[in-house]
Amino acid sequence: MAVQQLKESDASLNEEQKIVNRIYSAVMQQTLAPMTKLSEATICESFGVGRMKARRALLLLASQGIVELRSNRGAFVASPTKSDADEVFEARIHIEPSLTAQVAERIGTSGLKALTDHIDREKAARHADNRQEVIRLSGEFHVLVATVSGNGFLTRTLRELVTRTSLIVAMFGSGKSSCCREDEHERILEAIRERDAGRASDLAREHLEHIRMDLDFKKTHKTEPDLVSLLRSD
């Protein structure tokens, strides 16, 4: 079980993929909020590329549900609905427990080291109170599990699911616990290290259900206070 490309060397990639990855990261660390407009011009000057590259990047992001393209109006960071959230968590609960179990059975030393290092980085970020980094690393843990499984397809699928989860949390997250709970990743890693596939699977499922339970679909969407801020006297 070789870990192929833990570091995706940003250099050897075509430009639009770089743009896509940067936007993915921004969404994952909740720098880009749902409904944020991503105009072509913005992307062109932000990344120093032509309009063609920008449009290709936006099309790719749209095909993965990260942005929404409205005709003649531009691209906006997706704003998932409750039903979108249900789909995403349902899909993750179908995939991740089974995948985590497989990883527990077949992981090698290099994969184990990658996961351990990641947990260390998570702890460091948490200790440093670097919220954005904590959120991003929390999400990427799940992608990393797929990566160490060696399955490129599932890695891409999970990257998409995790990113959409980040948008869902941005929309419906209930306040402070807007990222994964403290030690759940560590406990999953322990189960993997002990080759306990059943426990790893259970922990993964519970972890996802915890994230889901921390959502609150009753409150009005978090990203509508634009209206409020516009109504303020200034």
Add this chain to the structure above:
Amino acid sequence: MAVQQLKESDASLNEEQKIVNRIYSAVMQQTLAPMTKLSEATICESFGVGRMKARRALLLLASQGIVELRSNRGAFVASPTKSDADEVFEARIHIEPSLTAQVAERIGTSGLKALTDHIDREKAARHADNRQEVIRLSGEFHVLVATVSGNGFLTRTLRELVTRTSLIVAMFGSGKSSCCREDEHERILEAIRERDAGRASDLAREHLEHIRMDLDFKKTHKTEPDLVSLLRSD
């Protein structure tokens, strides 16, 4: 569990999505063989669209691994390797048994009717010896299971997986049994109808493993006789 859009009304779709769907279908019924070149010009005149739409469609197809874009050389129908095949079947075995079990638990009457009708169409096509239709419907059964689950994300994911499986079978299929076995879909449907989630899950897994076992990775790729045909005297 409402079945939302069993018929994707080809009319109300933007043009590039129509192109993508047509190519999907062609791959599914093995009209388009791996490594087939899809030049921009071909698509432009085939669908009567501008080069821009053609390029967008090809980019979408590439992002889903159906075609491969080579710089300055054009788009080619993907030719999966053995390792690609392993990834696809691994992913399907992670997803489909669990998904089928869920469908067995939660399916409603409309979903049951959709699946039953589909099986009927499969039988009719088989009886009529319409090979292309049999292959296409066999693949789409798996997509339909995802559709009746009501999960749009998994539906898209399975459409991609099934299409790639079709390419894999085109590359490595061992002769005659190049499509799903006769009655396995029917047995899965029976388990679903009886709400036997465990059996449905098992049957789905076995079915996938049967498809996988019918592959033969030893033989030279099916789509290299281009070399042979070039060597013929003519």
Add this chain to the structure above:
DNA sequence: TTGACATAGATTGTTAACGATCCTTTCCTG
């Protein structure tokens, strides 16, 4: 003051032309 309407600006969608790269054919040379 409020509402509708018209105009101006900005942004996206499309097309066409140009430049770059690759493949094929041809021709030259050993």
Add this chain to the structure above:
DNA sequence: CAGGAAAGGATCGTTAACAATCTATGTCAA
């Protein structure tokens, strides 16, 4: 005759200009 180099053709990648659409501002009338 074989090998390689160069020219030609075809295809893709990019850019720039144009057309279409939407948003916002401003005006006028009720």
